Amino acid sequence: MPIYHYESIDGEKGCDYCKKSFQTTQSINDAKLDTCPQCGSKIRRIICAPALGHSKTDLHYRAKRAGFKCMKKVQKGEYETIY
């Protein structure tokens, strides 16, 4: 099941839950969330995908990149890696 990260679009209006960003597990078929389940503020989805090592022998690089790579949609078709 993919993990989705969401964050409040308007950080000032969000609650503690969505102000920073939160993670939720959803099936691919689930509709994406538009509002925070806690306070109803508008939220947007940050796309996260398992990071893939570029080289099988570069263990240090792979360790550093272990886990997830998260991207924020900057504009249509353009994503910014945030961590």
Ligand SMILES: [Zn+2]
């Ligand atoms: Zn909230």
